[in-house]
Amino acid sequence: MNESKALHAVESALKRKRFEHTVRVVETATELQKQYGGNLNVIRLAAILHDYAKYRPIAEMQNRVKESDSLPNNLLDYGDELLHAFVGAEYVKEELQVTNKQVLSAITYHTTGKKNMSKEEMIVFLADYIEPGRTFQGAELAREAAKTSLERGCMLALKQTIAHLVSKERSIYPDTFKAYNSLITTLE
Template sequence: MTFDRENLLQQVRAQMTEHRFIHTLGVASTAEALAKQYGADPEEADLAGILHDYCKFWEREKMEEIIQREESISAVLLLYDKELWHAPVGAYIVERDLGITNQNVLDAIRYHTSGRKNMTLLEKILWVADYIEPGRQFPGVDEIRELAHQNLNEALLKALGNTLMFLIKQKKRIYPLTVEAYNGMLADLQETR
């Protein structure tokens, strides 16, 4: 897989704030490092990290219109927090507008906010990298960072649990894929113990 990294970085930078671009670089480098540690493709991880927030700052109406129009994106998403929207919209847009056709990368982008049951290795890596990149500072992030270097699945389970608790405390509806991701990861880990 080859891609023009510098050109993509310029296109990504034009879509977001400087703060979010720094986050994006942190996610890309963290994802690449985790890919090397856990045997995933580092180039795919870097690409997914670069592109994961491509639509993060798009107007709500623009994302809503894409979700309603595109059959590949579940309109049920509109019933949940708009913070979830940029992931599936982003996967659609980077394929359509940037010509990214690698399904592993597209799926990692698509599920980096919600997760899902039976996540692929790259999906897990991007989800965790987005959670622990060096710019993130919130209670519990250091524990997840440490776990991520010991056991990716344990780190993902803990991060998903933290996310669920945060959403519950905020009295936000929880997207079903996130619950399925947590339950699936918990079942997988219990089987291996």
């Protein structure tokens, strides 16, 4: 799977606004890679494909989780928003023949994060949160922090996502806490 094929695949799978978000995530991730390193091809392909499943039917993705031995079953106990990331990585593997483990993992964890994220995972996760189309206050804070620390940028994204979910009385997936905790430990 090369970048231009992947871009065409997501362009057909996504609405225009979501595709434009994707292009900005790729640009932001590329900038972050220049500063912080990591495998550029992995980062760009994962950024292109990260929201591939954003418009797939929720019921279809829930059924995949129920029938799957590899997807965590507890995904069904949290917000539907998590499905496009975890199930999306499986669609990308099956439908677009992407086999690179780092790419698939960065897609899987782009919404929640995870404990001990790789540089590639952190860059895709953070780029999704701080791309220039994100205009809420928290995005600006994380964007500023990202200028000097990838870890601190990710930690702020997680902190603010957790605070936002709490304020809406929504559940928080364990990996989101694990990601936050592991970053706090490295930043101490």
